[in-house]
Amino acid sequence: MKAMTIGKLSKATGVGTETIRYYERNGFLPAPERLPSGYRVYSSDAAKRLKFIKEAQALGFTLSEISELFALTDDPGADCADVNARAAAKLTEIDEKIERLTRMRESLDRLSRYCPADEHPITECSIINHLYGKAGFDA
Amino acid sequence: MKAMTIGKLSKATGVGTETIRYYERNGFLPAPERLPSGYRVYSSDAAKRLKFIKEAQALGFTLSEISELFALTDDPGADCADVNARAAAKLTEIDEKIERLTRMRESLDRLSRYCPADEHPITECSIINHLYGKAGFDA
């Protein structure tokens, strides 16, 4: 548990100092001890918590969902089933996003294939005409 | 070209009146004629333009990209190749998003499979331990 100021913690974790203070202000990171000067002093627990946040963000969790995960880890009654439920919900959410993007991709791709990317005047462009709602190219 | 006030246009297109005024303020929709009372009067061109915006949004274009598309349709020198370049860039962007989400999905899914969703104490949960950076479950 070596003590460090906010700059050290920032370098140790790759999270900017402004972001660390932001997390504290918004309750994502507990308020640390202070030196007489007012400087924040962190233990390595803070680094672990920041690592947790970064990992969870990389998995698609929002900060408020991450707060709930922290609350869960502090709840003596919580168990694997609780955590798994959050993970399953997030998985579904990610799947929905992927599906939406895939549909989007397919529509755009179909339109692109109708547009030969040549030098036809733009008034004849199938992409533009589709956007204007003109019939003939349903994507 | 039947004339209509903002409320009619809103109902005809499904775009809220506040949103229509927002589009005008921000240059996504041209300023319409006004009645002596100050009421905005739209022709069906406005409805087409709103339809264009909605369709393009559904394909993943942002409002400022949509503005560029409009600028293109007004440019006598523009052709299909210009439009196709935007479409191709957007397609790449969508593909990147899908890839990122897919990687996220795989990581989370792998973690979930390690977590049997039973009543183990949370300190033994592989998901939580992964987030805390503890070894043993690399996702």
Next chain:
DNA sequence: CTTGACCCTGTAGTTACCTACAAGGTGTAG
């Protein structure tokens, strides 16, 4: 003792896209 890196608070800006009033004027049906 000075310099420069570091830290503090508080406030406000960013991106993208709306959404919600407040306070007032207009149009029309009964």
Next chain:
DNA sequence: CTACACCTTGTAGGTAACTACAGGGTCAAG
């Protein structure tokens, strides 16, 4: 005439997660 729906402007809020100062105080090296 009187409701009542509709329209106007301007300003401000809301989401998510930061990011950027300004204006000051602190600490350590040389």
